Amino acid sequence: xxxxxxxVSDDSNWDPSKPEIQAAYKRIGEWFEEHRKSGKITGGxxxxxxxxxxxxxxxxxxxxxxxxxxxESKEAIGGYALVDVKDLDEAIxxxxxxxxxxxxxxxxxxxx
Numbered sequence: 001x002x003x004x005x006x007x008v009s010d011d012s013n014w015d016p017s018k019p020e021i022q023a024a025y026k027r028i029g030e031w032f033e034e035h036r037k038s039g040k041i042t043g044g045x046x047x048x049x050x051x052x053x054x055x056x057x058x059x060x061x062x063x064x065x066x067x068x069x070x071x072e073s074k075e076a077i078g079g080y081a082l083v084d085v086k087d088l089d090e091a092i093x094x095x096x097x098x099x100x101x102x103x104x105x106x107x108x109x110x111x112x
Contacts, residue, residue: 002042002111003091005081008103011049014078027099032081035094044081075103082109 015021035041050068053076057064085091088106095104 001085001087001091002109003083003085003088004107004109005044005083005091005095005098006077006105006107007079007081007098008075008105009078009100010075011078014049024100031097031099035081035083040083040085040090040094042082042084044079046079047077050076077105078102 016025032041032044053068055066055068057066083091083094085094088108091106095106098104
């Protein structure tokens with residue numbers, strides 16, 4: 001089954017020049033590499049910060065374009081991994097090994 005693991009965190013404190021953040025990036029890179037080698041990760045990327053987001057809304061036949069993320073929240077999706085695993089339990093097991101503190105939302109993909 002195919003799932004997306006979305007890594008949710010507060011990017012307001014994510015400063016890549018801090019040693020602890022550099023160490024986190026190293027652990028994240030190792031996590032991705034391990035699961036890519038096993039064939040479970042089929043894709044994924046880190047997203048730029050929420051300050052770079054643009055939102056297009058369609059409501060009542062009207063379209064608006066605004067700067068910023070859809071949700072007004074400190075937490076946002078910072079990246080994602082596309083995984084191909086046996087079942088939801090295996091996707092959860094992968095998420096439990098994510099090397100940094102964050103929330104991970106797991107959703108199945110619609111396969112056509």
